[in-house]
Amino acid sequence: MSTKKLSITFSRLDADLNNKNNKISLSMVAEAAGVSKMTASRVLRNEGGFSPQTRDRVLAEVERLGYLPNRIAAVFSGDQKSTFIGVSIPDLGNEVFTHVLEGIDRKLSAFGHQTVLGMTQRVAGEEEKWIGTVLSWQPAGLILTGVSHAPRVQQMLEAADLPVVEIWELSATPFDMCVGLDHEASGRAMGRYLVSKGYKHFGYVGTHHDAANAAAARLSGFGEAVKAGEGRLKKQLLLNDVPGFYTGYYGVEQLLSSAPETEVVFFQNDNMAMGAIQFCQAKGISVPGDLGIAGWGELPIASVLPYRLTTVRVNHLRIGQAAAEKLLLRISGDSVDPVTDVGFQLIEGETV
């Protein structure tokens, strides 16, 4: 009996004096409720092994003291994994990825996970650095944009041994799991469609920025289809700038001045295509009469046009959701189909 009292006294000192911050800890709650912190822990995790009265006393003290659990400590002690999911996307300026991100975060947060953002690929080597940092926080999983990573990234991911979803591009041999679409096929589809429309002289305007690999794959598929259709891809313009309205505007201007015989231009994305349309309006070039214009990615913004933009529809939100779903399934131990192809859809608009 006397030992017990001594123990309580010590516990009080421990709980009240030793916390550096003035935060309420579990032992303080436990002490206030007159139980051991293990019992308090059991109550909070609803693990069983306590009486209703004890439960009520503990919960009352939690409420009264405004106790907030320290998840850092819990992770540290427990299963060694946090509820963080690291999500790396190249850029938020690109509207496409904001939709992907939204899809991801909606799904993740619904299941008690937190998105830790990483805007990488603006600078080379940034992804590698970011992955190192985020791994040091013991995340439950990662979602990475793109399928090509630095060799050291591969190593780190293997060592970390956690679920990883690569999104945007598709890979037959993903590192772990993969959600995206066949960009090359989408470019090919657009190429074939434009060939079928009778065009002979093709142009392409894109950038070096962005998820460049995916765009390059689209261009490759496009070029292939054009060649197969006896057309000529006269000019491929790759600007060193972000893909947006302005790059589209000036890109098409530049392309037309060096290859005026171009009949139709395929753009890296809808934003650029719309910049081009604005250029044509400003210069009195009729679309599609004088010049055909095709975009990629079907942004809702394109609906501002009085006519429908010819483009490729991709369900961005679904990419994000599917990626998050795969990750959650893997985390909960279910077996998961490693590759999901969300596909694409050619939108036959009125600009070609």
Next chain:
Amino acid sequence: MSTKKLSITFSRLDADLNNKNNKISLSMVAEAAGVSKMTASRVLRNEGGFSPQTRDRVLAEVERLGYLPNRIAAVFSGDQKSTFIGVSIPDLGNEVFTHVLEGIDRKLSAFGHQTVLGMTQRVAGEEEKWIGTVLSWQPAGLILTGVSHAPRVQQMLEAADLPVVEIWELSATPFDMCVGLDHEASGRAMGRYLVSKGYKHFGYVGTHHDAANAAAARLSGFGEAVKAGEGRLKKQLLLNDVPGFYTGYYGVEQLLSSAPETEVVFFQNDNMAMGAIQFCQAKGISVPGDLGIAGWGELPIASVLPYRLTTVRVNHLRIGQAAAEKLLLRISGDSVDPVTDVGFQLIEGETV
């Protein structure tokens, strides 16, 4: 000497057998390098108190074993704060906030912090729940959108005792710090401008969604200016939908059918204004001849129009950057001006 060997042997057992995951821990590195883990810790933090030879041996083992530090443990042991910054924004669908977020993340990541995303305000009470969760991760600071929070949120923030920046709206008495603009003044400015253009019959179309308080403040300022200018704000339409093209399109249709005498409409944002312009084009209503249209927020997308949209320019990126800067300053202990007004600028376009 024999004691030391024993200690090493024990340490090996400890390091190799006791780690649940197969991860490399600091003690394993230390053991491999033949030093204590404290020394290894000193080397890794470059804290001094070790010889160059020891340093090299430790770093070599770090490299060889692919050691990744466990920040969770470090935070737990050390100063009890992580490098996480919780960022709550209402919605990524709204392009405005993606720019804010980009500004935040760029700045934060440059200083070694991680953005933990929270998409709240879609559902009431969501913010409160999110704050509880994110606080349990011992973040270094928070950035919250909006200045009105649930009472429990106030309590939790006070208890957590960390830097908080409220963004978007301005508050004379912020919880801690504040970056934004005077939405009411911006609405008033637009109202005055439209009055000065000779309009008498005004309309407004917005939504209940979104950072509703800010939009409501704009409407309030707008209505005040209209009244002061002897104009009449005939119709205020508040839709229960997300503010975007479609809501703009159908909103203006609905407004005109119930108040056809309206001469000019102020929209909650540029997206809606552009939807309205599309409606007008489709219906043969001349802008600004038959109907004036004004937006808010100056989205780059508005540059697609052959004429410039009358709107209010806000430097979204700068809001994010300024918020991040304030937070970083506070974290590093500097004194910070609690309120930053990023201002706004009326863009006199060609749509009124």
Next chain:
DNA sequence: ATGGGTTGAGTTACCGGTAACGTGCCATTA
């Protein structure tokens, strides 16, 4: 030769939780 400061370590205790195990107490049951 002695004392004091510096240098390069090692030792101990602890952060706030949780897993694993131990321990009274009471109700059953053989």
Next chain:
DNA sequence: TAATGGCACGTTACCGGTAACTCAACCCAT
């Protein structure tokens, strides 16, 4: 009645680092 078992807790040890302290060796000045 004694053995048994389950319930409601308490104890201990530990996660992977770091702060604070200790300690031996060495250098230099007295």
